[in-house]
Amino acid sequence: MESSVPPDVHETVMEATYRALCANGFASLTMQDIADEAEKSTSLLHYHYDTKRDLLVAFLRYLLERFEEKFEDTEDEDPEERLRLLVSRMLPADETTDENRVDESDYDRFGLAILEVRMQAPYEEDYREQLRTNMEVIRSGLANVIEDGIETGAFRDVDPDRTARLIVDALDGARSERVTLDDNDAPTEVAAALDEFVLSSLVTGGDDA
């Protein structure tokens, strides 16, 4: 949370950053593009976020907070249903991932823009640290759900972190395949395989019990 930024301004700027990334990608993105989308001045953006890099890091943190909200929304579900919901929310057809998303082409353009940011991570520590944090929080969120399932006896005994990693990295690889190589089926096919090999196999009383 950018504590110094008024919440309504922050939300407006973050939504504008999302739209600007979808429209322009990351490589050529300017503070002016974001200011135009937000209907604010670039001087206001610089006042609140200093540099473009700092604004982008704030945006990555904002994405993580959105994930955390969605994650908390599933709290009342049992572990099996929770895992399924969390996986389906990483897929292109699920609009609940982001209310700003207009259609599937937004998923692709935004996915590509985020990959562009990630390609800068080896050279830009601020991006790298924030992207690592995002991955770790998402992974440990899934791992906690798996751990809950093991504790209640709903799931068999597996390594929660390693299992969460397989889920996150497989979906990440599939999304990257889709947005860079135009292989549209990759995310849904991988989600189906994860359902078969991981989610279903976790459930005690299933095939693996």
Added chain:
Amino acid sequence: MESSVPPDVHETVMEATYRALCANGFASLTMQDIADEAEKSTSLLHYHYDTKRDLLVAFLRYLLERFEEKFEDTEDEDPEERLRLLVSRMLPADETTDENRVDESDYDRFGLAILEVRMQAPYEEDYREQLRTNMEVIRSGLANVIEDGIETGAFRDVDPDRTARLIVDALDGARSERVTLDDNDAPTEVAAALDEFVLSSLVTGGDDA
């Protein structure tokens, strides 16, 4: 295969391209860099490969041919062992993936360079088509091994293509996480999870039989 290029020249240029990509990455790679590594002139490179783009496409095809050779090397193994060998050959510690590779940092630098090429795929049809072909051939190679296992009764009945996709995309996501976010454990952790959830579960007489 670049049929018009003498095989020894082709091999020299391809190995030089590999070294130049490890040393310089893809974004700033020039024909001069490759010529220097190959100890050839840029005019010879242009004569045989025309443009830098064409040379890079030839290099992606060369990578695929290397995979196909490694794939054929495992032909005498049973399907279970073959799958394990093929997965382990996509990991950082396995030098048999590429004899040119000096150490693990080569894996990272080369992995990053290939991701850079892939980031151009949405805008550059030649890269996109060749990278898609590479992914499809690798995936269908794994799917064929899985199909063999099902036919001989060694594996339970699964969708071979979907299963192969999970393996390839999970390793791809993990490699990308390692090279962009410096998360060194990602490939080995994901390979361990694939072994547990996919490879071991395929074997009839195992947990899932």
